[in-house]
Amino acid sequence: MPPRRQQSDDAPIDTPTQSPAGGSASVRTRRIREFAREVLGFAEFRPGQEAAMQSVVSGRDTLAVLPSGAGKTAIYQVAGQLLDGPVVVVSPLIALQRDQVGRLTEIEDRAGRAAQLNSTMSAGEQREVLESLAHGSLRFVFLAPEQLSKPEVVDALQEAHPALFVVDEAHCVSAWGHDFRPDYLRLGGVIEQLGHPTVLALTATAAPPVRAEIVERLEMVAPEIVVAGFDRPEIRLEVDHYADAHAKHEGVLDRVLAELGDGRGPGIVYSATRKGTEVLAEELVDRGLRARPYHAGLSTAEREDTQHAWMADDLDVVVATTAFGMGIDKPGTRFVIHAEPADSLDSYYQEIGRAGRDGEPALAVLVYRQEDLGLRRFFAAGTPAEEELQQVAGLVAAASAAGIEEGVDVKDLREETGRAATPLARDLNLLEQVAAVVLDEDGAAHPADNAPPPGEAAAAARELAEHHERVDQSRVEMMRGYAETSGCRRQFLLGYFGEQLEGPCGNCDNCSSGLAQEQHAVDQASPFAVETPVEHSEWGPGVVMRVEDDRIVVLFDEVGYKTLGLAAVTANDLLRARV
Structure with a gap:
């Protein structure tokens, strides 16, 4: 679904239109701009910020998809001042919550008091916040989604009558998203329990199917969808190709040394495995750099120390998994x-959006060997x-039937089933998604209200898992397409998110080599236009996302992204336009 067109920030604002919050449109606009300027020090808004603030203050559910570093948090910081009631912010990481509370505390006299509510706090501290x-x-009040499994927390929020419910990193609610978290699934129900305050969902990455699922999962009502341009033109995009593993490994090290040697630092290196981060970091230290690994297997103290060193400019490079x-x-x-x-x-x-947030030139390099996609396909399978x-499902239901009110502990399920923790957690998450079980904050499993019989629940969960696998595999293929395209890489990347760049960007390796311009000329002659709704006889409805010289990429509702050869499509009439 294409986003609705937003009123531009410089559109006329002097026609007073009454709204449910904040007075007339002109008064809202003036107050928004005054607070942003006087309290946050804004000289001007970034694309999408003011449109989202206007939507929220008018009382409308809003999904804001803004690039990394585009100031998403300012939306609720400003809008929260013009609403009559507290602001609840659901954030997935305690470190994120702490950071936001710290920033708001600095302007507490104008913005109001802020506090966290999380599992690291004592019972007394949590009670004081409530x-x-x-x-x-x-x-x-900032809290993790797990807190909303506690009836006393939801009851306290309900009594406080929040005016705004913010879901940060909202892609976590979507199974299409790259960081799906089952705990986010309860948010839609909680929002309704709170009387459906205005909902603001924030994310930096949301391809069209992710946007649709965020709206559905959060039960947003007629939301305004604000999508700022995804393009980060200051980031140069490159792919270094290697044929064998040893050459690629040396290529990573050499590329880091080259960038730092030219004074372009500091930087981040992402590796798919914990071992990979440690090996690369050690070898970079051996070459004279200040480098450290960062991954979820390190202690909390080690991770925090590395993060502090990075922020204090005491490191040249952090080699990390996506945990960083x-x-x-x-x-x-x-x-x-x-x-x-x-x-x-x-x-x-x-991940590449963490470079160049100051607006100055930055670089994103994928060091690519086709065989490395096998690891991603394995993870997706x-x-x-x-x-x-x-x-x-049967064990959970049986425990409930036996009157075990505290639910079934995961440790007991592991002993009973003989299964390891990771696959068992996956099973429980799937069963939770099909409304068969509910997981409380302690990880114990309970039957959901009106849960289907175990056989039906298992069939539904299996079907959902197969759908997830198809989607995940299709996204791996899109990663391959980006790495191997001869066209403009920025056009490919933006097309994935449903945004079209009219011509080659001029700031990627394929543009510099001239390949992108040749490819663009061929693409213009394609019989399929980007964003054309189509229907496939087997895969059902979809939308054309990208056109290349001999193939097109279609995003299908059920099977995800598929790359189709144009010759086969036209010869066999595989696609037809949808009205």
Whole structure:
């Protein structure tokens, strides 16, 4: 679904139109701009910011898709001042919450008091936050989605009558998204329990199917969808191709040294595995660089120390898995190098978006060997057997029937089923998505209200898992397409997100070599236009996302992204236009 066109920031604002919050449109606009200027120090808004603020303050559910570094948090910081009631912000990481609370505390006298609510706090500290919320002395409360599994938290929020419910990193609610989190699935129900305050969903990466699922999962009502341009023209896009693993490994090291040797630093190197981060970091240290690894297997203290060193300019490079980066805002990052392909272009776009946030030239390099996609295909593969799902659903249902009110602990399920923690967690997440089980904050499983019988639940969960696998595999193929295209890489990347760049960008390796211009000339003659709705006899409805010289890329509702040969499509009449 294409986003609705937004009123531009410089459109006329002097016609007073009454709205449910903030007074007339002209008054809202003046107050928004005054607060942003006087309190946040804004000289001007970035694309999409003011349109989203206007939408929220008028009381309309809003999905804001803005690039990394585009100031998404300012939307609720400003809009929250013009709404009558507290602002609830759901954020996936405690570090992100702490950062936002810290920023708001600096302007507390004008913005209002902010506090966190998370599992690291004592029961007394959590109770104090909820009491402050009830007394009206809190303007912003930040919490993780897991907190919303606690009835006492939801009850306290309900009594506080929040005016705005913010979902940060909203792509986490979507199974299409690159960072899906089952805990986000309960948010739609919580929003309704709270009387459906205005909802603001924020994300930096949301391809069309992700946007649609965010709206559906959060039960947003007639939302305004604000999509700022995805293009980050200051980031140069390149792919270095290698035929064998050793040459590619040396190529990563050499590229890092070359960038830092030319004074273009600091930078981030992403590796697909924990071992990869440690090996690369060690070898970069051996070559005289200040480098450290960062991954989820390190202790909390080690990760925090590395993060602090990075932010303090004590490191030349961090070599990390995707555990490093969400919420990291270091404007002077000059390059991002991927030692392996990301799992999707969604992930890739967000990761390279951590470079050049100061608006100065930056570089994104994918060091590519086709065989490395095998690792991503492996991660994307794997559907649990229906019998396994039925066993888990049956054990949860049996415990409930036996009167075990505290639910079934995951450790007990592991002993009963003989399954490892990771596949068991996947099974429970699937069963939760098909409304068969509910997981509480302690990880115990309970039957959902009106849960289907275990056999039906298992069949539905298996079908959902197969759909996820098809989608994940299609996204790996789109990553391959980006790496191997002879056209403009920026056109390819933006096309994935449903945004069309009219001509080659001039700031990628294929543009510099002249390949992109040749490819563009061929693309113009294609019988299929980008964004054409089509129907496939087997895969159903879809939308043309990209056109190349001998193939097209179509995003199908059910099977994800597919690359089709134009000759086969035309010869066999495989696609027809939809009205």
